[in-house]
Amino acid sequence: MLLYLSEMTTIGKIESIINNRELSKENIAFLLGLQKPYQHILHEYAGKINDEVKGNKVHFRGLIEFSNICTKDCYYCGIRKSNHNTHRYTLLHEEILNAADFAFRNGYGSVVLQSGERSDRFFVEQIDSLLQDIKKISGGKLGITLSVGEQTEETYQRWYSSGAHRYLLRIESSSCRLFERIHPQNALHMYDTRLECLQMLKRTGYQTGTGVMIGLPHQTLDDLASDILFFQLQDVDMIGMGPYIEHRDTPLFAEREHLWLLQQRFDTALNMIAVLRIVMPDINIAAATALQAIDPMGREKALLCGANIIMPNITPTENRKNYLLYRNKPNVDEGAEDTIAGLLKRIQHIGKEVAFDEWGDSQHYFNKVNNRGSSSAI
Numbered sequence: 001m002l003l004y005l006s007e008m009t010t011i012g013k014i015e016s017i018i019n020n021r022e023l024s025k026e027n028i029a030f031l032l033g034l035q036k037p038y039q040h041i042l043h044e045y046a047g048k049i050n051d052e053v054k055g056n057k058v059h060f061r062g063l064i065e066f067s068n069i070c071t072k073d074c075y076y077c078g079i080r081k082s083n084h085n086t087h088r089y090t091l092l093h094e095e096i097l098n099a100a101d102f103a104f105r106n107g108y109g110s111v112v113l114q115s116g117e118r119s120d121r122f123f124v125e126q127i128d129s130l131l132q133d134i135k136k137i138s139g140g141k142l143g144i145t146l147s148v149g150e151q152t153e154e155t156y157q158r159w160y161s162s163g164a165h166r167y168l169l170r171i172e173s174s175s176c177r178l179f180e181r182i183h184p185q186n187a188l189h190m191y192d193t194r195l196e197c198l199q200m201l202k203r204t205g206y207q208t209g210t211g212v213m214i215g216l217p218h219q220t221l222d223d224l225a226s227d228i229l230f231f232q233l234q235d236v237d238m239i240g241m242g243p244y245i246e247h248r249d250t251p252l253f254a255e256r257e258h259l260w261l262l263q264q265r266f267d268t269a270l271n272m273i274a275v276l277r278i279v280m281p282d283i284n285i286a287a288a289t290a291l292q293a294i295d296p297m298g299r300e301k302a303l304l305c306g307a308n309i310i311m312p313n314i315t316p317t318e319n320r321k322n323y324l325l326y327r328n329k330p331n332v333d334e335g336a337e338d339t340i341a342g343l344l345k346r347i348q349h350i351g352k353e354v355a356f357d358e359w360g361d362s363q364h365y366f367n368k369v370n371n372r373g374s375s376s377a378i
């Protein structure tokens with residue numbers, strides 16, 4: 001009887017928070033901590049909102065990890081500068097164009113160019129000419145997202161003019177305390193710089209994406225609730241977030257005894273996606289690859305509770321094994337073609353449909369622009 005009463009209270013509380021939009025930090029933290037048998041209520045609600053706003057469409061972004069050379073030393077990341085156990089590579093211009101062409105011919109609609117972080121002139125120019133060439137080979141039809149870290153405003157503007165229209169820069173954790181714990185304390189790894197870069201990206205006109213890792217050592221549900229409020233406050237257009245997965249060749253590995261169980265990181269990541277879909281219905285949310293490293297059905301589960309984007313890896317197979325941000329990274333051995341066929345089947349299996357040949361832009365971005373337009377007209 002007591003159990004029955006407490007069950008009713010939990011279900012009642014979930015429904016009241018969601019239906020009455022009582023999304024205070026405390027209530028968000030409560031939702032983020034939901035486990036079986038209550039978690040599914042949150043997920044189904046978020047899935048329904050996603051269906052209402054986005055339909056049952058899933059958009060692809062072909063992910064090209066074109067270089068693992070990195071000037072940064074983030075404590076969690078397997079391609080950090082000081083990890084000498086990684087074979088460093090940079091794809092040739094032609095190889096990157098081939099991957100983009102593959103995405104274009106197979107109807108992906110967009111690509112994401114991602115790499116370790118560099119800001120030297122050669123790098124800035126390499127990206128610039130890549131953007132122009134990708135636009136050329138696709139007749140301007142392939143959408144391009146960049147994910148190459150902190151740069152100057154001038155660089156962001158230059159790349160925007162050359163054809164990039166979306167940019168992903170995860171804040172990693174919106175908590176300054178945690179951010180400082182997972183990065184070296186020096187001018188290259190400043191919380192304020194990262195924040196300023198997000199402002200520059202928005203000012204430049206990019207659809208701007210950020211995100212966090214979920215289940216970092218010492219991270220709490222309260223921290224994650226603050227991350228959700230941070231996304232809302234920053235008014236971002238896209239989010240990519242997934243579980244933190246330890247990598248043995250990184251300093252943060254030493255703190256692994258403070259980690260939540262992998263399953264708990266996974267469940268909390270799904271809860272984050274679901275809550276975010278409720279809080280920001282019209283943004284794009286990616287089903288992060290790291291989810292699949294924990295559960296083979298991880299990305300599908302994310303699509304069912306609020307995510308609407310998948311980023312199939314189209315990096316040439318021989319390079320994938322060197323872009324190991326974390327252990328157990330999936331699809332390291334497969335060719336890109338295998339991944340398409342498999343993905344299509346998986347997506348159709350959960351009753352969703354792949355939207356081929358579309359950019360799949362963030363509606364939030366355009367809603368913001370329209371609102372701005374109408375308020376300035378008044």
Ligand code: SAH
Nearest residue numbers: 076077115116117149170243244245325326
């Ligand atoms: N250099 C680029 C992107 C490269 S890494 C940038 O700084 O934006 C892309 C993302 O992988 C990072 O933003 C981080 O959130 C994620 N990542 C890195 N190491 C990880 C780990 N050990 N577990 C889970 N995600 C990780």
